[in-house]
Amino acid sequence: MEITDNKPLISIITVVYNGAAYLEETIRSVLAQDYSNYEYIIIDGGSTDGSVEIIKRYADHLVYWVSEPDRGMYDAINKGIGRAKGEIWTSLNSDDRLASEGVFSAVIDAYRKHPEHIAYFGNIIKERDGERRHIRLEDVGFQRLLSSRHCTFMPQPATYNVKAKTDAVGYFDDQYRYAADYDYHLRILKEGTALHVPIEFTIFRQHEDALTSTGNDKMREEKEKIITAHGYGQQPLKERLLYFIGWSKYAIRNKLFTRTSTAEL
Template identity: 45%
Template sequence: MNNCYPLISVITPSFRQAQFLHKTMDSVFGQDYPSVEYIVIDGGSNDGSREIIAVNADRLAHWVSEPDRGQVDAINKGLERASGEILCYLNSDDLLHPGALRAVANAYAKYPDADVFHGRCSTIDENGAPLDRGFFGDIATPSKILDLWSVWFAGKNVVQPEVFWTRRLMDRIGLFDETFNYAMDYDYWTRAIVGAGAKVCRIDQDLAAFRLWGGQKSNASDKAADELRRIAIRYIDDPAAPLDPDTRRRLKAAWTFDEVFAKGCAQIAAEEGSSLSRRMRVAAMAMRNPILFSNEAFRGRMAGAIRRLVGLGNPKPSANA
């Protein structure tokens, strides 16, 4: 490790976001840190993005504008070209706050055993106006990163632009998984923290800004929540995952409520049948999944869900509550 200025590689995947791209790039160029490798991977945009990148070519370590398989493919292309000791990706509508890279490098020097670094991520609107400073999340343990219901769905999570990781970690766990369209970052972090036991360093500083606007992919919240649950259950059901029995049972009960009970109730409500037959089918479904009764809060949620099913509407998965 270069104790003075470890090289930080920043990868920006870009596709048809010319209205934001120059601001994103400027937020990297404006960092007060002397050892930055900036790589931009554009997917063959025809909206002026290529021209914006080309004008700044002499300030980039590498760039390309060509068709790809999407965001994850672009990120992985950039990571394969990167040579930094510290890595991150910054989407073409987001920003780094001033001093972000220096703060990460300082934390890396102070905590050399850490492999994942994150701070705070503020939110901005389409015009760049600030909306919220953001929550100082905590994903330092397997029980925290896997708790979608108390952390992620409750808005207490970390946000992608604020997260950095080391090359040695990437050498261990590989690149991002292209089978995920929305939660590839969550998959990566769980592979790191739960699967590889990576240590996490929290930096109490605004590192990045996440732009909220109508055209962004992450607005598809239902699809994203489905991917999050699909990732989490792999570890919840894995006996080798470092979870204590009570935590594992609590998380499995939460997953079962969302994926089995709530969705099952919605299906039953959409089918024909008397109120009595529907109540009986719901009760049978609950009895087939006794883990749902392991927690008083879930018993209350199920009772309310049954009442809504037969009289007031359908229960919703907790991600959308």
């Protein structure tokens, strides 16, 4: 069955805290989309660096924005989810941006043709110091994502969720300050399937102030708790081998074996 409504609403949530260096570029990448039926929500954590002034300049393009203290990034995303009215929703970090003007159109096309899925995700571009690395992904299910011990196979900044289905799963668990997206994706993949859309959705900016750069040790600790909570230790050996198989395929496809460090994989 295909979706008959040609213009489903997409909700985009951007959370920011002192992100003035990149925020405007993020906003402009949303406003440049060639698909017009979307709503844009920005949740600011009480920035003092000029982020609020940037948000105000674009307030006419937003359905909702707020600047107030929160308990971290995932608490802020949860606030946005609570406000979202779209059939599909996504969270675009304030230091990331959409890879092209046709991302929303590609998501809607996949949703209309394959409405049975709980989420849709695309490829990403990792950008650091002006250099770009193109990451090609493929379909992933719960067991493979759990075995990967990482969210790389289904990146949060490039994932679009069907709200009617993810509402039943609940919100991000903000007891995890660094890896709640990994826990959330495991939870939704217990309830449904995600479809890989083979185009680039998001440019993921890697920089010294990014959460993935500043909290590596704490992120690893949280991931260990998450995989234990989701039953990784009880997996049969053949399922745990998916970890090695999955990472090997990912590394070969994206030509990563020549790198001296796996810290950015």
